[in-house]
Amino acid sequence: xxxxxxxxxxxxxxxxxxxxxxxxxxxxxxxxxxxxxxxxxxxxxxxxxxxxxxxxxxxxxxxxxxxxxxxxxxxxxxxxxxxxxxxxxxxxxxxxxxxxxxxxxxxxxxxxxxxxxxxxxxxxxxxxxxxxxxxxxxxxxxxxxxxxxxxxxxxxxxxxxxxxxxxxxxxxxxxxxxxxxxxxxxxxxxxxxxxxxxxxxxxxxxxxxxxxxxxxxxxxxxxxxxxxxxxxxxxxxxxxxxxxxxxxxxxxxxxxxxxxxxxxxxxxxxxxxxxxxxxxxxxxxxxxxxxxxxxxxxxxxxx
Numbered sequence: 001x002x003x004x005x006x007x008x009x010x011x012x013x014x015x016x017x018x019x020x021x022x023x024x025x026x027x028x029x030x031x032x033x034x035x036x037x038x039x040x041x042x043x044x045x046x047x048x049x050x051x052x053x054x055x056x057x058x059x060x061x062x063x064x065x066x067x068x069x070x071x072x073x074x075x076x077x078x079x080x081x082x083x084x085x086x087x088x089x090x091x092x093x094x095x096x097x098x099x100x101x102x103x104x105x106x107x108x109x110x111x112x113x114x115x116x117x118x119x120x121x122x123x124x125x126x127x128x129x130x131x132x133x134x135x136x137x138x139x140x141x142x143x144x145x146x147x148x149x150x151x152x153x154x155x156x157x158x159x160x161x162x163x164x165x166x167x168x169x170x171x172x173x174x175x176x177x178x179x180x181x182x183x184x185x186x187x188x189x190x191x192x193x194x195x196x197x198x199x200x201x202x203x204x205x206x207x208x209x210x211x212x213x214x215x216x217x218x219x220x221x222x223x224x225x226x227x228x229x230x231x232x233x234x235x236x237x238x239x240x241x242x243x244x245x246x247x248x249x250x251x252x253x254x255x256x257x258x259x260x261x262x263x264x265x266x267x268x269x270x271x272x273x274x275x276x277x278x279x280x281x282x283x284x285x286x287x288x289x290x291x292x293x294x295x296x297x298x299x300x301x302x303x
């Protein structure tokens with residue numbers, strides 16, 4: 001069944017408060033989780049950016065929207081209670097309570113900053129309607145991230161192999177590996193390097209090193225044979241650690257091979273490379289930054 005969206009939680013939440021009594025919000029969350037037969041993994045699922053529990057977050061938005069519509073109230077922190085309006089909605093025995101129903105109340109339209117009390121707003125996509133506001137922001141963020149990742153990968157594939165090798169070293173330095181660009185660049189472009197495109201210190205003291213292989217491929221996949229050759233090159237350097245980065249992908253036999261060998265070899269494909277560049281600020285710049293804030297209820301507590 002999966003985790004219900006926040007609108008699907010509105011009517012069940014309203015029914016759970018239908019006795020008119022005050023209810024603890026955490027207890028309502030647990031009761032609703034049981035109503036929807038959520039698994040342990042579904043109950044633990046987190047929003048990627050904020051680390052909040054997805055289900056708790058959705059119940060919270062269902063509560064907030066119904067409070068704005070006057071169906072619920074919060075007599076004190078962490079407590080939910082149904083209102084007379086909410087009881088009337090339940091008395092009408094609706095099959096569903098969602099944003100369309102809530103738009104029938106002027107307080108909710110005001111909450112949405114509507115210019116008119118017209119209950120028929122501009123149509124929204126079915127997918128967008130299922131997302132609560134925070135999830136909508138996250139969905140937009142991930143669309144932008146995916147587009148940027150695709151653009152980065154296209155640009156990288158158009159660069160020279162030498163530039164790509166330098167990019168790989170720059171990325172590992174950005175990721176916190178030790179040494180310097182000068183140290184790392186010593187092995188780049190050397191003839192007869194035995195399949196090694198770069199060497200970078202694992203720590204600032206150089207107690208251990210990581211060997212790099214960079215393949216700027218537009219098509220196809222790096223296969224097991226190429227990975228075996230890289231591992232052989234590592235052994236030639238008496239090394240056991242390596243990172244193989246490509247702009248394309250890796251075949252299943254190649255990934256199976258590195259999983260089964262004692263050497264520590266990390267494979268990074270084109271999509272992972274672009275994502276790491278975004279994460280560590282390489283080849284990208286910040287256009288805008290947004291903070292999401294919650295009200296600090298403790299601030300308003302009068303002792």
